[in-house]
Structures are given as structure tokens and as C-alpha cells.
Amino acid sequence: MKEQRSNLPSKPPVIRITDLVKSYRRGSQSIPVLEHISLDIEEGEFLALMGPSGSGKSTLLNLIAGLDQVDSGSIRVDGAEITDFSEMALAAWRAGHVGFIFQFYNLIPVLTAFENVELPLMLTNLSKKARKAHVATALSMVNLQDRMDHYPRQLSGGQQQRVAIARAVVTDPTILVADEPTGDLDRYSAEDVLHLMDELCGKLGKTIVMVTHDPRAARKAHTLKYLEKGVLTDAPQIAVPERI
């Protein structure tokens, strides 16, 4: 894990989570998933969330990304209290503020790499020409400008994940959320993807929240948080290898 940045600005955190509670219902039973979580994530920070399966880390990621509703507590992202948003307002907010990277890439198989990256731009007022320029920039950033006409099935796993990263950044979102981004990749592709995420954070100042089981991925993050049984702790509970 990289050292926590010492030179982070003293601006308010881009993500501020306060006393967050979330539970799921199974029949008449209420199963607590997250218990009184509070967390600040600074702008430009790369935070990794780790923990055993079922610990609530993906749920926390979903709540930060506005994909799910909290039971109680507050989530402020870039000054906006997203827990107050209606479903429609949340959808509009996600389109402009959140970039998503999934474990299984989740590209649309009937669309080319170009079209997949263009997809989030369809919700903007950009002209076709402007969209094309944005997509070309995003694909060249992930070094796939020569694969823009390829369909996902014609790309390797690592290439698909890079297309997914281009799709996540093409709208220039406030935060990037990544759920096990290296979980389905071989070691070398995983390293490529992590390097790319590191660059997005380091060079472009993107705030990244990543859920991972992979200690090598966690090593790239500035901050590591650990979730167990819905409780968030700072202390790293796992051994993180120095070498990949």
C-alpha cells in the first residue's frame, strides 16, 4: 500500500459518510449489513475497501455510488446530500458524477468499444462530433484507439476492462467506483489495469473508491479500509505483498 498522501489539500472531503446504517430484509427478518459507518474520502484519494465476502463492502460502494438507498445516515458527495435524492435525481446525478468499473467489465456485447464508451455521453447534450472526440480521447488514454471498432467478444479480458475504464472516465466524473476491477483478470492484465487506475488518480486527480479482495490491488491504493460484519476499521487486517 502506498503511503497516505501527506499533501492532500485541506478542502472538505469529496465524500463524507456519517453514521451510515443499512440492512436488508429477508421475509420478516432484518439483516444488518452496515452499522454506523463514518468515513471521509478526500479529493484525489485512492481508497481500497477490503474485507471478507458478505462484510458489506460492495453495499457500501453501491451506497456511495448512489445505486442503493440508505436506512439512515448521510452521504455527501461533492457537497450534495445524495440520500435525499429521488430515484430519478440519483440516476441523473450518477450520469454526471460517478464512473463505474465492474469486475466482469459489464460492457454491452452488441456495441463496439467505441459505442460502449460513447454510451454515458448519450445522456449529455454533446454533439455527435464532440462525443466522438471525447470517446477518442478516452480510448487513447487506455491505449485502445486502434480497437474502437471491435466488439467486446473480440477483446481480451484486460482490453475489455480498459474499455470499461474509458467508459467510466469519458464523462469526467467526480468519483470512480471500482468493484473488484482485477477480480477476473490474469496477473499481467491486472497490473495494467491497476497502473491505469493509479495514473487516473495520480495524473488526473480522480477520486477512486475500490472494493477488492486482491492484496496487490490494495497495494496501489493510498488508503486501505477494512470492513468486517458491517463495521469499518482502519487497521489493515491482511498481509499485503510488496512484490507483484
Added chain:
Amino acid sequence: MLLKLLFRNAFRHRLRTLLTIGGIAVAILAFGLLRTVISAWYAGVDASSASRLVTRNAISLIFPLPLSYKEKIRSVDGVRLVSYGNWFGGVYIDEKNFFANFAVEPGSYFSLYSEFLLSDDESAAFFRERKACVAGRKLARRFGWKIGDTIPLRGTIFPGNWNFVLRGIYQGKDKTIDENQFFFHWEYLNETLRKTMPRRADQVGFYMIGLKRPDQAAATAEAVDGLFRNSYAETLTETEKAFQMSFVSMSEAIITVILLVSYVIIVIIMAVVANTMAMSVRERMGEYAVFKTLGFGRGYLAALIIGESLTLTALGGLLGIGLTFPTARAFGRAVGQFFPVFRVSADTILLDVAAAAIVGVVAAVIPVWRIVQVRIAEGLGRIG
């Protein structure tokens, strides 16, 4: 992008899509054919003129009226022309060769039925010769009759063997006109009856009345029937349309069954398309969750699913409509003796289009509802 997506989605499973389109095409074809059968049943009603009345015996059509009524009817205000005739019911060689054949007063009858087009030469030849007859174009084609041929009919209502000489072949003014009828001189029938069955002579089966103005139909009918009230042969006068409807209404139960079957076909194909769409949407639940994640709203997803469903039904519907025309032509040839006018109408095509559109939208309702309801996290399958 929306159009591109829904077309590509529609053809993602080509075999499934082609089978579904094939199913829709067959259903639309069957629906179109059944609707055409119903239209054919009503062809006589549709082709009837608002300016013609039919007068028959008030007891039943099988009872005749005296020929002497003709002049009395002609004297009624609003009557332009009077013709008359008898249903002859003759059999050509074999009973399976059924066609409608009438003994009519030719001059007045063909004046009233201006939609039967006969050349001047053929008209003159027909009017001149008492044993002459005319046949519709389709009827002549069916039996290979040519001008000058002798056509023998075996009488059923009027016993005996009757021979006629074909002097004319009429054409309909348009495609809705029945070209399967056969006409000959009423006078020939009457003269023969005077010799063989004098008691049945000088009687007609019906009068056809040409009106000066169609809006006088009710008053004229009332006036005609009033003339013969309390006589030994009271009349019933009605518009030609109402007269034709009285025949159609005898088959109302069959028509209702055909109508119901046509709707059942649509319901069945609706279930088939709904099943296809449900399978497709279930398989792509994760993709729709991605769309939701990226910020696409319910409306966009609904448009995507309904659009895909409509694409399937539009393609199947077009194929079905395209097949309806040749199939209806073949069907019409096979059952020409029962349905003289068997053609696919514009209304039937509109109903086909409406049925395809309704199937497309209704089949997408449950998949859309499912997608709208599903939580993103559930769709992505990643609650952890």
C-alpha cells in the same frame, strides 16, 4: 444509438428471433385470412346500393308475389324504376357446381345494376334472344364457357331441363362486385311455366326498386308495403343492404366463432412474443442494470424493450401481411363458389397492423415492469 441497440438486441439470438418472427407471420396471416372470410361474408352487404329496395313476400322469400304488383309499385312516389326476378336454383351438371342463377327482366334489371358491365353488342344479343343468358366473368372462367355455348341447367324449384345460350359475360365495375352470377330472361321461365305449371305463372320471387333519391328509402318502402297491406300477398320492402343482411344474420353464429378464433390467435401469439421478450430480458438483466447504473432512466429502458418487441412484431407482421395476399388469392380460387368476392381489404390490413402493434406493446409490458422494478444491485448480481 437506441435504434441500433434495439435492432442488434432483436437479432442477438437469430434462431429464436426468426422462429418468433415466423410465428407472428403465421398468426397475422391466419388473422388476416379469417378477417377476409368475414369480409367475404359481408361482401353482398357492402356491395349493395343505397338507392335500391327489395320487395318480397312478407311471409317468406319462398312465397311469390303477383306480377301485377309491378305497375302499382311503379306508381309510388319516389320510385324511379322497377325490376323483378326469381331465384331459379338450377344445377349445372352436378350439385357441387353451385352458383347463383336468376330469372330476371333483363332491361330493367341491368339498368338497376349498372355495376354489372356488359358490352353494347352483348347486351343487344342478350336482350334480343329469349333463351339467352349472361354469366359473370369468374363464373365463365370457372367452367370454361365461351360466348355462344349452350349451358344446360337442371331445374330444382322449376323442374325440367333448361338450356340457355351464353350471349354475354359481364364484368364487375370494381373488385367488390360478384362476378359469379348467372342471369336469363324471366319471360322464358314464365312462358314455360304457363305451359307446364300455369298455377305458378305470372308470379315473381322479388321486386327490385330503383329510387329517385336514396334518402327516400324509408318512406318509399313504407308506401309500397302500404299498397298491399291486408291483401292475400302482403309485401316486405327493405333496403338492399338490409335484405342482404338478413341472409348474413342466418350465419351469425359461424361468423362469431370465426371472429373469436381470430382473436384467440392474436392472444396466443401475444403469449409467444411475451415469452420471447421475457427470456431475452431475463438474460440481459445485468446489461439493463448497467444502463441504470450509467444513469439511463426507466423511459429509455422501456423504449429499448418495447422497441425490440415492436421490431419483432413489425417484421413478423409485414411478412404475414405479404403472405396474406397470395394465400387469399389461392383460398379465394378454392372457395369461389361460396365466397364470390374474396379479397383482402384495406380494413383487414389496418387490423393486421393494429394487431401486430398491440401484440408488440402488450408482450413487452411484463418485461418492462420487471426491469423497472429490479434494484440495480440485484441486477448486477453483486450484493456483497
